[in-house]
Amino acid sequence: VLEKGEWTQGIFDLYNFLSTTAPDYDQSQSHKITQRNAILCHIASKDSQLSRESASFRSIQQLTQPIRLLLEYTDSSYEEKKYTMGDAPDYDQSQWLSEKFKLGLDFPNLPYLIDGSHKITQSNAIMRYIARKHNLCEWGCRVGDGGHPPCLGWGGMLRVSVLCAAGGETEEERIRADIVENQVMDNRMQLIMLCYSPDFEKQKPEFLKTIPEKMKLYSEFLGKRPWFAGDKITYVDFLAYDILDQHRIFQPHSLDAFLNLNDFMVRFEGLKKISDYMKSSRFIYKPFYVKLAFWNPK
Numbered sequence: 001v002l003e004k005g006e007w008t009q010g011i012f013d014l015y016n017f018l019s020t021t022a023p024d025y026d027q028s029q030s031h032k033i034t035q036r037n038a039i040l041c042h043i044a045s046k047d048s049q050l051s052r053e054s055a056s057f058r059s060i061q062q063l064t065q066p067i068r069l070l071l072e073y074t075d076s077s078y079e080e081k082k083y084t085m086g087d088a089p090d091y092d093q094s095q096w097l098s099e100k101f102k103l104g105l106d107f108p109n110l111p112y113l114i115d116g117s118h119k120i121t122q123s124n125a126i127m128r129y130i131a132r133k134h135n136l137c138e139w140g141c142r143v144g145d146g147g148h149p150p151c152l153g154w155g156g157m158l159r160v161s162v163l164c165a166a167g168g169e170t171e172e173e174r175i176r177a178d179i180v181e182n183q184v185m186d187n188r189m190q191l192i193m194l195c196y197s198p199d200f201e202k203q204k205p206e207f208l209k210t211i212p213e214k215m216k217l218y219s220e221f222l223g224k225r226p227w228f229a230g231d232k233i234t235y236v237d238f239l240a241y242d243i244l245d246q247h248r249i250f251q252p253h254s255l256d257a258f259l260n261l262n263d264f265m266v267r268f269e270g271l272k273k274i275s276d277y278m279k280s281s282r283f284i285y286k287p288f289y290v291k292l293a294f295w296n297p298k
Contacts, residue, residue, distance in 0.1 A: 063123040063188075064111045066238040068284070070130050072277040073238070083110065085290050124181055124239075131235040173229040180221070180228045180236040184243045187214060191246060192289070200294035211247060211254050218244065219258040226267060233271075241268045246288060249297060 071078050086092030100108045109121045113129065120126050194200060194207050218240070227233045228240050244265060248255050255261045269275060277283055289296045 065284070066235075066242045067111060067113075067123060067126055067130070069241070069274060069277070070127060070235060070238045073271060073273045074130065074133075075273060076130070087291065091291055124185065127181075127235045127239065169232075170230075173234075176221075177229045177234050177236045180240055183217075184236070184239040187243050188246075191243075191250065195289055195293045195295040197294065204295075208251055211251050212257070215244075215247065215254055215258055215261065219261050222260050222264060224260070226264075228264075237264075237268060241265065249288075250295070 068080075083093075083096040086094075096110065103112065103114070103119065105112055105119050105121055107121050111121070111123055111126060113120045113126045115129075118129070120129055190207075194203055197203055222228055225231065227237050229236060241264075244255065244261060248265075255265065269278065278285075287293075287296045287298055
């Protein structure tokens with residue numbers, strides 16, 4: 001059920017295109033999907049012609065922690081380049097800005113990943129790329145190995161040859177992965193906007209009231225499954241773990257009422273590669289954000 005507007009026009013355009021160019025396009029299946037990008041991916045996957053066939057970071061979590069966890073889980077050899085920000089009042093970013101437009105990135109930003117000739121920005125694009133290298137992604141395609149280990153940046157620069165988990169074998173699993181990926185980003189941006197707001201202390205009480213309902217939705221969506229897409233771990237579990245972890249730090253005991261979410265966190269942290277990484281000196285747990293944030297656990 002859609003109303004035409006800025007956020008839905010792309011969905012209408014793709015749906016109308018398929019309806020007129022693909023006579024066998026099946027509109028009758030009973031999938032129930034939210035999240036604009038998840039809907040677009042689901043519609044696109046109905047037509048094979050539209051299916052999708054050194055990392056650098058700041059020395060913080062923000063958008064990069066799931067990438068680090070996925071690289072470690074897949075036992076990937078990578079070089080991590082970290083950019084640092086200066087102290088107040090100037091918060092100097094010259095270390096990153098001096099390189100930003102010299103790296104050959106199409107949309108220069110942090111984090112970024114460089115793997116041979118592949119240069120990737122956008123954190124979820126990096127997650128999907130790493131996941132596809134394990135040939136476990138939702139479209140079953142495989143990325144060719146680049147000749148160098150990836151490189152991550154500070155965002156980040158990564159050079160990687162990676163194996164990893166990705167997004168789902170059945171249509172139901174692919175839909176679930178798409179929804180979780182985008183839902184996590186929504187919740188992540190809500191927390192980021194609060195933590196960087198000059199009115200943080202005023203806005204915090206209202207934000208805290210929203211957390212139980214958010215955690216309830218994740219709990220209901222996970223249900224009795226071991227992982228968010230289904231029976232097998234996928235890249236969205238790394239995203240989900242990170243956002244749940246940030247919320248339980250922001251509001252202690254926020255997961256206590258949800259046994260399946262607590263079990264999910266324990267299950268994830270118990271993965272051998274993850275457990276080893278979290279115990280190592282390479283593990284970066286805090287700070288979450290850059291120095292401009294008004295809430296930033298050290």
